[in-house]
Amino acid sequence: MTVTELFDRWGGLIVDATIETFQMVSISLIFAIIIGLPLGILLVTTRPNKSFENKYIYRTLNAIINIIRSIPFIILLFTLLPFTRMIVGTSMGVRGVIVPLVIFTAPFIARLMESALLEVDKGVLEAYEAMGIKTKDIIWHVMVREAKPSIILGITIAVIALIGATAMAGLVGAGGLGDVAYRFGHLRYEPEVMYFTIIILVVIIQLIQTIGNRLAERAKKD
């Protein structure tokens, strides 16, 4: 089979699947950052000796994040079916998979944000405290700002993990590249489809990591 034939036969399917994957990843990423970044900030600021020290919030949050992160995505997907139906009205299709993807990714992003924010030089935070600047401004204009390169790299890692998780989305009929590779490549035994999707996935991941590295480097300013 020539490359042209391959494209003629599977091109449309793969393009659609790629679009589905991008939809799932981008929508869940946005929600996961909206939830994960504040959680990361909360993890850093409520720990002992920090500005909003609160051991109850800190410990509870820690435990919840660890519990969710213990569950493999495929199991989380099924466990959350009723919850998903409650939130978005359906547990099928792209809409149905966004909820479990967000719940899977947000705690992961929270951890990545936590480690990025902990790297920020305590002395700088202290200097701003000494200048009489509000804690919320210090968090946003100093902590998050200074952690930006690490935050970008963290989000890059999260995006790649998300793409991996979307491979399971086919199980609830959401489609995507993973689903194509599984259904056509494995179940119908069309190995060229499998290889085709793998190549596309490899290219996408390479691209995302490169972009992430570049953006992080640019944010570093040195």
Add this chain to the structure above:
Amino acid sequence: MIELKNIHKTFPSKKNGEPITALSDVSLTVQKGEIFGVIGYSGAGKSTLVRCVNHLEVPTSGEVSINGNVLNDMTTEQLRQARQNIGMIFQGFNLLKTANVYDNIAIPLKLTGVEKSEIKKRVDKYLDIVGLKDKKDVFPNQLSGGQKQRVAIARALSHEPDVLLSDEATSALDPDTTDSILNLLLKINAELGITILLITHEMHVIQKICDRVAVMENGEVIEQGNVIDVYSAPKHQTTRRFVNSIFPSDVPKAFIEQLESEGPIIDLTFVGTSADQPALSTVSKRFNVDTNILSGNIVQLKEHPFGKLTAHIKGPKEETDKALAYLEEQGVQVSEVEQGYDSN
């Protein structure tokens, strides 16, 4: 200006329940417009002390007041306002890595509510004062340590504070850069009238720019006074060690014992004008004594030269007594080196 009254600070210990005492009963007053230095070896509690002044570290007990306003009584919001009037610089500079020099000064101004047009004026003004006008667009990683500290100083000054706290600001810098930063501090003290409270472990810093000094050990102030007085008549042993560190006198003990049989060995301390008079050579001309300098040094304190000599005066007792009396008349402080003299 800055008044610390009976400051105590204890930290809970991590291992056992015994709290660690960092400061015990520290009281000191910094007058408006002066440069006050606190010196001590590491672990003496000086860093905790300076951090208590702006309540980065809240004292366990005791009172901090600045311009008559007691920080202990303030709400979080009042403390925040008060801090805007207390500049601080650090050993580690503490600049934003992701912001250029301009933004490093402008961002805190913006966050404390200074108007846009005013921000630009202030950044320009204070960068000019610290001599970094041409580095506006440069990021901290491209600056040397001394330049970074200058940016930090400009950042502190841009809030136009009455007080500047310096937490080992020159300790990470080489000797030349240290001197240039110290000169800058002298300049801002003189020209802007900012009161400076600095802590250091280097005598050099004290003698170059301070008017008054407090010596700390084990969380207590063991001696304080005018720099010249503390230098010329250190009372506490730790203070003597600090003073002796700039006057290395490692005369062998055996040598001293041998010389003492032929006349007294004396420490001569010259302060101010007496430091530039040739008192010792006059002595050997006017009296029947020979003088032999064993060790000595003259340093320039902020306002006066200050010198210290260890000398042997050889001659009959009545002559050496006269010689010592003459030296005292000339304003030289004379003290006999004790038996078993030790450089420490």
